[in-house]
Amino acid sequence: MTFAMHSLVFGDNRLSNYCTQSIDCTSQHNLIRDTSFIHDISIMDAVKKERIRKALISLAKAKFESSSGEGVVAPISPTPASAIDIMLPKLNLTPDSRVLELGCGDGRWTLSIAKKFSCNCIGIDIDNDRVEFARLRAKNEGLSDKVDLRNTDIFQYLQHLHAEDFHLMVVYLFRDAMIRISRILKRQGLVDMPSFSSTAVDRGLIQIVCVGFTLPGFAIIWQTQVNGVKIYLYHTMKLS
Ligand SMILES: C[S@@+](CC[C@H](N)C(=O)[O-])C[C@H]1O[C@@H](n2cnc3c(N)ncnc32)[C@H](O)[C@@H]1O
Numbered sequence: 001m002t003f004a005m006h007s008l009v010f011g012d013n014r015l016s017n018y019c020t021q022s023i024d025c026t027s028q029h030n031l032i033r034d035t036s037f038i039h040d041i042s043i044m045d046a047v048k049k050e051r052i053r054k055a056l057i058s059l060a061k062a063k064f065e066s067s068s069g070e071g072v073v074a075p076i077s078p079t080p081a082s083a084i085d086i087m088l089p090k091l092n093l094t095p096d097s098r099v100l101e102l103g104c105g106d107g108r109w110t111l112s113i114a115k116k117f118s119c120n121c122i123g124i125d126i127d128n129d130r131v132e133f134a135r136l137r138a139k140n141e142g143l144s145d146k147v148d149l150r151n152t153d154i155f156q157y158l159q160h161l162h163a164e165d166f167h168l169m170v171v172y173l174f175r176d177a178m179i180r181i182s183r184i185l186k187r188q189g190l191v192d193m194p195s196f197s198s199t200a201v202d203r204g205l206i207q208i209v210c211v212g213f214t215l216p217g218f219a220i221i222w223q224t225q226v227n228g229v230k231i232y233l234y235h236t237m238k239l240s
Pocket residue numbers: 071072073074075076077078079101102103104105106107108109124125126127130152153154155171172173211
């Protein structure tokens with residue numbers, strides 16, 4: 001029953017699933033001590049659900065902040081492969097496209113995109129084990145010449161970013177990081193691409209895919225939820 005409730009409460013966000021795993025049991029039990037409602041989770045009051053969800057996320061965030069390494073802005077929480085499969089046909093990419101994934105983890109987005117579109121992708125992660133694993137996967141899948149996997153902090157990398165060098169950015173990080181990234185992109189001159197514009201890559205389209213969290217200040221052009229994970233697509237361009 002507790003598992004069912006967790007799925008229900010956290011089903012809309014993978015990082016929240018991480019939260020439930022990382023919060024110690026005592027905290028969870030304190031939070032769900034008043035469990036009269038879990039006998040019929042289908043009628044759980046939406047307000048109560050939201051309150052519990054927020055409380056657990058705050059707890060997990062506090063735990064994440066106290067236990068994570070310096071500079072880490074999100075825990076390891078891979079996007080489900082099924083979500084990537086649904087997203088790939090929505091992307092406007094060619095073999096000439098360049099892709100950047102910020103916090104690439106085991107490289108599943110980077111490798112899937114490189115494989116489908118045969119384009120060049122850069123994946124960056126602060127966790128060297130993840131990067132090594134992603135490199136191994138790239139080697140095994142014959143993609144080493146297409147992907148450049150780097151063990152570095154995304155905010156160091158972004159200091160030298162030329163947003164117009166990329167046709168797609170993929171990001172799955174906590175909200176605070178999304179706010180920082182949004183500010184950097186705005187400073188770079190990125191704006192929403194007007195809906196009447198051609199979305200052809202050669203017209204300067206810069207697509208941004210965000211997993212779990214939105215990109216503040218930009219307009220979502222398409223979104224979905226797959227296996228409880230929210231994914232947002234943005235079409236942007238750089239003002240010249
Ligand atoms: C939620 S996971 C997403 C992994 C992958 N993008 C995916 O969708 O499957 C976040 C990743 O960001 C990495 N990360 C966190 N802070 C980072 C930072 N400051 N610079 C680079 N990577 C970071 C973590 O190591 C983790 O692999």
